[in-house]
Amino acid sequence: MNKRTWxxxxxxxxxxxxxxxxxxxxxxxxxYAQIENGIRKPSSEVTVKLGEVLDFHASSFNLEENPFSIALKNAPVVLAHCDTQLRYTWIFNTPDLIPDEHIGKTDVELNDNEGNRSLMRLKQEVLDKNSPINRVISISLTTGTVSYQVYAHPLLNEEGTIIGVATASTEINTYTPTDEINKHL
Incomplete structure (x- = not known):
């Protein structure tokens, strides 16, 4: 198992x-050192306690070894958790950056653009309404602009308190990169 840099x-x-x-x-x-180094997987009870201490959802440990992760690895799907300050606590299958670069950062800290600001507004709306929301959001990546159907829902702890937002973003349309558009003008 790999070190849990997240x-x-x-x-x-x-x-x-x-x-x-x-x-x-x-x-x-x-x-705990063995857990961080990926040598040991914590019990569900310890996972919940660590989540409370470090502000992440306990399912983050289950997701890292989920058999669906193999099927989703090359799929145009990004799964993520963020805390109530909209800082990533876990991310899977991000297309543009190394996933660990996301941890502890907001979308606009990673790249301040309209798509990421829209994504943050969506997450904040989920927190404010305590209700799932889905919306199409276009995000500028280094490879061009990609549209995602983003499904966001409140992330709750064992007591039912909102501790963040979980998102599943499915690529629905990739636009031609700016350089390609300019070639055709």
Missing amino acids: LIKLRKRKKMTQQEVASKAFIERSY
Whole structure:
């Protein structure tokens, strides 16, 4: 198993040591270090505790080994979780950046463009209304502009409190990159 760099980034964003996380989750530091290094998979109880300490949804651990991830790896689908500040806590299958570059950042911190601002507005609306929403959003990538059908819904913890937003974005239309358009003018 690979090192869980997304988990390390979340811990560092909170400016916590492994010992601090382990203490707040009521586990041994060595066990937590093994979890971060991908040596051990935490129990569902520990996963929930770590999610509470580091502000992520417990399903992030289940998604990393999900058999659907193999089927989705080359599909035009992006799955993600963000916290209530709209900072990514987990992402899968992002087309433009290394997934770990997303962790702890908002969409506009990654790339400030109208598509990413629209995506953030959608997520904020989900948080404000505590209701699922879907919308078509076009996002500028290095390869051109891509339209996604974005399905966003509140991400809840075990007590039913909103802790973020989960999104599933399916590519529905890829526009010709700007350079290609200019060639034809």
